[in-house]
Amino acid sequence: MLSAVYKGIDKIDIEERDIPEISRDEILLKVKSAAICGTDVKTFFKGHPLFTPPCVLGHEFSGIIDRVGKDISRFRPGERVVCAPYIECGNCDNCKNKLGEICKNKSFVEGAFSEYLKIPDKIVQKGIIPLNGKISFEVATLVEPLACSLNGIQRLKFKVKDKKILVIGGGPMGLLVSLALKQLSCEPVISEISEERLEFAKRLGIKVISSKETDLGKFVKNYTNSRGMDAVIVALAIPQIIEEAFLYVKEGGAVEIFGGLPKDSVLKINPFLIHYKEIDLIGNFGFSSKHFRDAYEMISSSPELFEKLITQRYELKDIKKVFYDIYEKKVIKAVINF
Ligand SMILES: [Zn+2]
Ligand SMILES: [Zn+2]
Known part of the structure; x- marks a missing residue:
């Protein structure tokens, strides 16, 4: 599979990588759309304490379930879904105070500027939402920033x-x-x-x-x-x-x-x-699983309104150009379609 690997400031390479193996409680997602967030752009141009290169960026995404682990019965291959890039643990002090967005023990996916993505068990449990027929992969990428x-x-x-x-x-x-x-x-x-x-x-x-x-x-x-x-x-x-x-x-x-x-x-x-x-x-910082679900509800009630925010579409190979276009303010919201 192809992945855009962030290698440090102003460095990102498209590389061939192995499709991740999944265990019995995980899901393999075939990414269909991934939007570019200000954080990705900041990381590319200035670095970011949360992202140590080499790594794959991208946390606003949707796709099709490609494979499910043996123990998973709630989802099937072929389902169109939007997926949270992280989820709270539900057990720490902050989670117990209903502040899941600042959970001390979040589970993360690696990064969505990649053809496939492994979804860890915690996110499978609380962070995947099947898309109804009206919701495109593109507009579904806005669930995450809307949740924030x-x-x-x-x-x-x-x-x-x-x-x-x-x-x-x-x-x-x-x-x-x-x-x-x-x-x-x-x-x-x-x-x-x-x-x-x-x-x-x-x-x-x-x-x-x-x-x-x-x-x-x-x-x-x-x-x-x-x-x-x-x-x-x-x-x-x-x-x-x-x-x-x-x-x-x-x-x-x-x-x-x-x-x-x-x-x-x-x-x-x-x-x-x-x-x-x-x-x-x-x-405010980030979102909890509740905000993520509420954001999906809000988008699914008026997808045509939110769709208007997406102004440019790119392919994965053009990822460097996307960063420059956003930096130069040529774009409002860009998505990479796979
Ligand atoms: Zn974001
Ligand atoms: Zn927590």
Whole structure:
């Protein structure tokens, strides 16, 4: 089988590898679509503490079950499925506190930029969902990033229906969290600097504001009758934007760090706002199996809406080009089809 093996910064090679052997409680998946995530791009260009080369990247994927282990009766070869790239253990302190996304003992798959992928038993038990007939392999790759978005929304700790939420950054994650908010009866506003991205968000039916042309502070003042937003979700990896977000949020509201920042980043925040105004600063990372199932439900209720996010398709052999195209912002969401 062919795999795209990440060998270090700016190095990735397509290699012939053996199809993985599976044991009695595992599944072999034939990958059909794998989407490229910001994390993959970051890893390719800058390295990542979680991915030590050589390894195979890719964690947003769907496919066809090729083989099942002897002990598995719930799934059959030929079934179309979406699969979580990791799953929580269910037993650690964090899992017991319903924080499966930060489980201390997750089980992982290796990486989906490969023709076949072995699915370990823990993920077989809780992380595989059969696709209904309307769901394409491509749109199913969005279940994972949408699950992360649903975790982000849940971390806001209030019902988002009819709330005023500003999403800063109209990249794939900003768009996805905005679509999820819309499905939950909240009309978010995306602020973004790129003309093209603003147009794209508008075509998805999302309210937008150009941060190049409009003063965000003034906009928020008008939009909320001087009250401020209920929440500002920062879907950009720029510390200053997080600091700025406090200017737009109301008393008792929340600022959420939705995009990962480098480990040594430092923020300058006025503690007055957090103490006297009770503004929460929250973060979110990854998803639990519950978010994954909820994300599948949400996508299967409007696959045609989510499908619009996928703008470019590639073959595995072009993987380097995909990374460069995303880096140069030529692409919103790219998938590799097998
Ligand atoms: Zn991802
Ligand atoms: Zn756990």
